[in-house]
Amino acid sequence: MDPLAFLAGAAAAAGACASLCMYLRARGAEREAARLRAELDVQRHAADHDALTGLPNRRAFYQRGAVLVADPSRHPLVAVVLDVDGFKEINDVYGHSAGDEVLVTIARRLSACAGTGLVARLGGDEFAGLIASHGTPDEQAARLSEALAAPLRLAGQIVTVSSSVGLVPVEPFAHLADAVHRADAAMYRAKSARRRPLLSHQHLVHTTIRLGRPRHSVEKDNTRPTPAS
Known part of the structure; x- marks a missing residue:
C-alpha cells in the first residue's frame, strides 16, 4: 500500500x-x-402561578393587573373579589381534597366568565379578577355568582357551593390595590347580607353548601348556634 x-x-x-x-x-x-x-x-x-389552580398568584395579579388598568383600550373594567361561602365547613364535612376540588372548579368557572380578562387566586378561598364591565356591579355580581354556583359532584353527592362576590368599577390608570380593596369591602358586605344570625352547624351545611335535597327537609337543630364563616 x-x-x-x-x-x-x-x-x-x-x-x-x-x-x-x-x-x-x-x-x-x-x-x-x-x-x-x-x-x-x-x-x-x-x-x-398558584400550584393548585394554575391561576396567576397574588404577585402576578398585581403586576399584570397594573398593565391592564393602564391600557385604555381594555376599559371599561371592573375589579372583582370573591370568597367561597362556608369553605371551612366544606373541608370539615367532605375533607380537604374535596375543598381543593371546589377551588379548582371555582377557578375554572371564574376564568370562563372573565374571558380575556385577568383572574387570580389571592390565597385560601379568595379570588380576584379584572374583567370587562357589563351592566351595573350588582347585576354583574349576581350573574357571576349564578355561574359559579352551578352544581358539582363532591364526594359522591351533587352539591351547590355559593360564593360572595364584590365588584367595583375601575377607572383607567387607577391604583389597582385601591380598587381591589374596595371590591373586597363590597364582597364582605355581600357575605354579611347572606348570613343568618342563628344558623346551627347542621343548618349551615345545608343552606350555604345546599346539598341536593329540599331545604325544608332538614329537621330543626336545637343545638347551640355557631357563627357562619
Missing part, C-alpha cells in the same frame, strides 16, 4: 471522527440548553 495514500486515508478518517465527535457534543449541548430553558420556564411559571 502506498504510504502516502494510507496516511491520507487515516487523516480523512480522523477528520471524520473529529467532526462526528464535535457534532455529537453540539447536539448534547443543545439538548442540555433546552433542558435548562424548560426548567427555567417551569420555575418562572411556579413563581407566578
Whole structure:
C-alpha cells in the first residue's frame, strides 16, 4: 500500500471522527440548553402561578393587573373579589381534597366568565379578577355568582357551593390595590347580607353548601348556634 495514500486515508478518517465527535457534543449541548430553558420556564411559571389552580398568584395579579388598568383600550373594567361561602365547613364535612376540588372548579368557572380578562387566586378561598364591565356591579355580581354556583359532584353527592362576590368599577390608570380593596369591602358586605344570625352547624351545611335535597327537609337543630364563616 502506498504510504502516502494510507496516511491520507487515516487523516480523512480522523477528520471524520473529529467532526462526528464535535457534532455529537453540539447536539448534547443543545439538548442540555433546552433542558435548562424548560426548567427555567417551569420555575418562572411556579413563581407566578398558584400550584393548585394554575391561576396567576397574588404577585402576578398585581403586576399584570397594573398593565391592564393602564391600557385604555381594555376599559371599561371592573375589579372583582370573591370568597367561597362556608369553605371551612366544606373541608370539615367532605375533607380537604374535596375543598381543593371546589377551588379548582371555582377557578375554572371564574376564568370562563372573565374571558380575556385577568383572574387570580389571592390565597385560601379568595379570588380576584379584572374583567370587562357589563351592566351595573350588582347585576354583574349576581350573574357571576349564578355561574359559579352551578352544581358539582363532591364526594359522591351533587352539591351547590355559593360564593360572595364584590365588584367595583375601575377607572383607567387607577391604583389597582385601591380598587381591589374596595371590591373586597363590597364582597364582605355581600357575605354579611347572606348570613343568618342563628344558623346551627347542621343548618349551615345545608343552606350555604345546599346539598341536593329540599331545604325544608332538614329537621330543626336545637343545638347551640355557631357563627357562619
